[in-house]
Amino acid sequence: xxxxxxxxxxxxxxxAPISAGLVIVEILAEAGFPPEVLQVITHGPGExxxxxxxxxxxxxxxAFNFTGSTAIGRMLAERAGKxxxxxxxxxxxxxxxxxxxxxxxxxAVDTALFAAFFHQGQIxxxxxxxxxxxxxxxxxxxxxVAAASGLRVGDPIDPSSQLxxxxxxxxxxxxxxRIAEAVAGGARVVLGGHSVGRCFESTVxxxxxxxxxxxxxxxxxxxxxxxxFDEDDGAVAIANATRYGLTAxxxxxxxxxxxxxxxxxxxxxxxINGPTMYAExxxxxxxxxxxxxxxxxxxxxxxxTDRVTVTVHEGASNHRL
Numbered sequence: 591x592x593x594x595x596x597x598x599x600x601x602x603x604x605x606a607p608i609s610a611g612l613v614i615v616e617i618l619a620e621a622g623f624p625p626e627v628l629q630v631i632t633h634g635p636g637e638x639x640x641x642x643x644x645x646x647x648x649x650x651x652x653a654f655n656f657t658g659s660t661a662i663g664r665m666l667a668e669r670a671g672k673x674x675x676x677x678x679x680x681x682x683x684x685x686x687x688x689x690x691x692x693x694x695x696x697x698a699v700d701t702a703l704f705a706a707f708f709h710q711g712q713i714x715x716x717x718x719x720x721x722x723x724x725x726x727x728x729x730x731x732x733x734x735v736a737a738a739s740g741l742r743v744g745d746p747i748d749p750s751s752q753l754x755x756x757x758x759x760x761x762x763x764x765x766x767x768r769i770a771e772a773v774a775g776g777a778r779v780v781l782g783g784h785s786v787g788r789c790f791e792s793t794v795x796x797x798x799x800x801x802x803x804x805x806x807x808x809x810x811x812x813x814x815x816x817x818x819f820d821e822d823d824g825a826v827a828i829a830n831a832t833r834y835g836l837t838a839x840x841x842x843x844x845x846x847x848x849x850x851x852x853x854x855x856x857x858x859x860x861x862i863n864g865p866t867m868y869a870e871x872x873x874x875x876x877x878x879x880x881x882x883x884x885x886x887x888x889x890x891x892x893x894x895t896d897r898v899t900v901t902v903h904e905g906a907s908n909h910r911l
Contacts, residue, residue, distance in 0.1 A: 596894050599651070600630045601641060603658070605757055607632040642666075646673055653677070653894050657714070660834075660880045678884035678893040680876060683714045683836025684808050685866040686829035688819075688851060689730060691723040692843035697863075699733045701841060705865035706814040707741060707792050710753050712761075715837045715859075715867035718808050719815045721825050727818040731796070734816070735781045738792040753812055755788035762788055765811035768804045772815075775799040782812075806832035822847070826854045835879035837866040858885075 602611030615630045631641055645651050646669050653676040656666050660681040670677035687705055689698050705717035722730050746754035756762050762785050769783050772795055782793030793813040798805045804815060819825040829838060838857040842848040848862040858877040861868045869875045874885035884893050 597626060598628050599645065600628060601638075601645075602630070602632065604633055604635050604638065642669070646670070646675070651675070655886075655890065655893065656680070660882075663882060676893060678876075678886070678890065679882035680714070680884075680886060681836075681880060681882040682808055682834055683716075683877060683881050684718045684806055684832040684834040685715055685837045685839075685857070686719045686721050686855075687717045687839045687841065687866055688721045688825045688829060689723065689726070690840070690842040690844070690847065691725045692847075693726075693841040693863075694843065695726065695730060695733060698730065698841045699737050701839075701863075701865050702734060702814075703737050703741075705839065705867060707738065707753060707812045708865075708867070710756055710790065711812040711814075712757065712810055713867055714808075715869070716808075717814060717839070717866045719817060719828075721817055721819055721828050723825070724818045724820050731780070731794075731816055735794055738781055738794055741792045743786070743789045743791055753789065753792060756785075756790055756811055757788075759788065761810060762790060765790055765793075765809050765813055768802075768807075768809045768811075769793065769795065769813065772798045772802040772804045775802045777802065777804075800831070806834075808834070822851055826851060830854075830856045833880045834877070836877035836881035837861070839864055839866045839868075857881075 600611055600615065611630045611632055615628055618628055619625065633641055654666065654670060655678045656663055657680045663679045663681040667677055667679060687702055689702070702717060702720055706720070708716065741752045742750055743753040744751040756765070769779065773779060775798070777795050777798040780794050780796055782791035784791050790811050794816060795804065795813065796816050798815050817828055819828055835856040835858060837859040838855045839861040840848040840851050841863055845862055852860040852862060856878055858881065859869065859875055869887065871887045873887055874889040875887045876882060876885040884890070
């Protein structure tokens with residue numbers, strides 16, 4: 591790939607300025623990046639506004655990449671539009687995993703466990719809902735709950751811990767509130783639902799009403815909804831019943847059936863027999879609907895590249911009126 595000549599200003603979240611910002615810059619500096627190529631700006635809680643104002647107002651800053659919530663992405667897109675600057679958005683996701691009756695159940699349980707609970711469910715591509723074909727629903731749910739109940743929750747410094755803390759107290763409270771809302775609407779918590787400090791248990795919930803926010807909004811915690819379906823069209827309808835469209839996956843022993851279902855899902859990335867957060871740098875990664883626009887990985891280069899057309903005309907000009 592040809593060098594593009596861009597320099598970058600990285601502004602990490604104020605909730606993770608070291609691991610999402612300073613450490614990255616230090617690693618790249620050790621790798622030989624010139625100091626002018628990548629710079630980082632950190633700030634305290636509530637102090638992002640003046641920094642954003644400066645970046646949007648400066649003519650030298652010509653394009654933006656934002657990963658975060660849909661609400662903030664919408665605000666930034668409006669701001670970018672006013673100044674006619676490009677912006678690539680990778681926003682929230684409510685990512686379904688559809689498990690068909692012909693899937694390898696052992697592999698399906700392992701994949702679903704990883705997809706739902708990796709990094710405490712704090713990845714925009716985590717699975718938020720497991721959609722299970724009814725003929726295997728009870729068996730899968732039993733196996734999945736048994737496996738999830740064995741996940742060890744605790745200090746991430748302890749190598750035996752498999753689930754660590756959520757990022758702050760507000761995240762813990764949001765998870766509790768979402769669970770309480772779902773239960774008030776008739777849902778059942780079949781596993782978990784509690785926390786010790788910021789460490790939240792792996793939580794599995796069934797019978798969530800469509801009116802509950804948890805039915806179609808991400809909780810951003812180790813909480814997963816499980817729902818049954820009868821026909822493939824029903825699975826697709828359940829999967830698409832959200833304003834998000836980041837990733838999805840289909841677990842099946844019949845790849846042809848999986849691909850047919852994938853073709854009807856409203857998501858930017860769909861993995862057959864893989865977790866919802868599977869990605870490779872060489873593949874275009876990004877969402878549809880309110881999960882954003884543009885594509886990331888190597889394809890993000892196009893977001894920050896001006897294609898210029900240069901033509902050369904030799905000889906006498908024949909362009910005359």
